[in-house]
Amino acid sequence: MIRLGPLLRLAPLLAAGLCAGARLAAGDVMVFAAASLSDALRELAAIEQRATGDTVRLNLGASSTLARQIEAGAPADVFFSADEAKMDDLARARLIDPATRRSLLSNTLVIVVAADSPLALQSAADLLQPAVRRIAIAEPASVPAGIYAREYLRKVGLWDRLSPKFVPTENVRAALAVVESGDVDAGIVYRTDALISKRVRIAWEVPPAEGPRISYPVALVKDGGNPAGARRFLALLLSPEGRAVFAKYGFRAAP
Numbered sequence: 001m002i003r004l005g006p007l008l009r010l011a012p013l014l015a016a017g018l019c020a021g022a023r024l025a026a027g028d029v030m031v032f033a034a035a036s037l038s039d040a041l042r043e044l045a046a047i048e049q050r051a052t053g054d055t056v057r058l059n060l061g062a063s064s065t066l067a068r069q070i071e072a073g074a075p076a077d078v079f080f081s082a083d084e085a086k087m088d089d090l091a092r093a094r095l096i097d098p099a100t101r102r103s104l105l106s107n108t109l110v111i112v113v114a115a116d117s118p119l120a121l122q123s124a125a126d127l128l129q130p131a132v133r134r135i136a137i138a139e140p141a142s143v144p145a146g147i148y149a150r151e152y153l154r155k156v157g158l159w160d161r162l163s164p165k166f167v168p169t170e171n172v173r174a175a176l177a178v179v180e181s182g183d184v185d186a187g188i189v190y191r192t193d194a195l196i197s198k199r200v201r202i203a204w205e206v207p208p209a210e211g212p213r214i215s216y217p218v219a220l221v222k223d224g225g226n227p228a229g230a231r232r233f234l235a236l237l238l239s240p241e242g243r244a245v246f247a248k249y250g251f252r253a254a255p
Helices: 005-019 035-052 063-071 084-092 124-128 144-155 159-165 172-181 191-195 227-238 240-248
Strands: 028-034 055-061 078-080 102-106 109-114 135-138 166-169 186-190 200-205 216-220
Touching (some): 028 035, 028 063, 035 055, 035 172, 035 191, 035 227, 035 240, 055 063, 063 078, 063 084, 084 144, 084 216, 102 227, 109 144, 109 172, 109 191, 135 144, 135 172, 144 159, 144 172, 144 186, 159 166, 166 172, 172 186, 172 191, 172 200, 191 200, 216 227
Parallel strands (some): 028 078, 135 166
Antiparallel strands (some): 078 216, 109 186, 109 200
């Protein structure tokens, strides 16, 4: 699995440091969120700080990694997952407040190539062509974007045939970065990730009716350090203002 950059490698260690007792300021709201939400949440964090004075600190990464960190005791106030399964894991462990859980957003899978790539695709089956030798994909055993991609490719009978070409990465933003770098010929990411990069282009988009049901649930974490601040930030996420920011970055409302 490709591992990009010192910050990506240090993320689990930083979370472990938080678990070990690093102290957060009283006004801090600690949000553990899927990497694909990065840009929208940074904008919303700035809005929240201007409105309330709360500092929203973002721990961004693969939802599977974040869920494990919360299970290990990392100080989180809000968990915003890219799939329902990771939220279900924390619900079974009684680590989230079920009354606050909402399925907020949806997304679409796309195949991206470098902006200057001559590669043309008419369907996902075109990834079988010899010109496509390496395909970046978020880790399909655990990371939601990879799990969704595997689900779709199995549905259309391509998973086993394409498996030798896959280059698994730590999360969906890492998959995007590998395509941007030119180290792979294509990548499977969310549409929202493709839209924020000028160094890739969408070569093909999975029709929403054919793709997997992508759902982003959010909930408050039990015993968080700042429950009042967490509720204020959750209210912003659910508000028309919050939904407008998500729409700006290409997210769709959950069905």
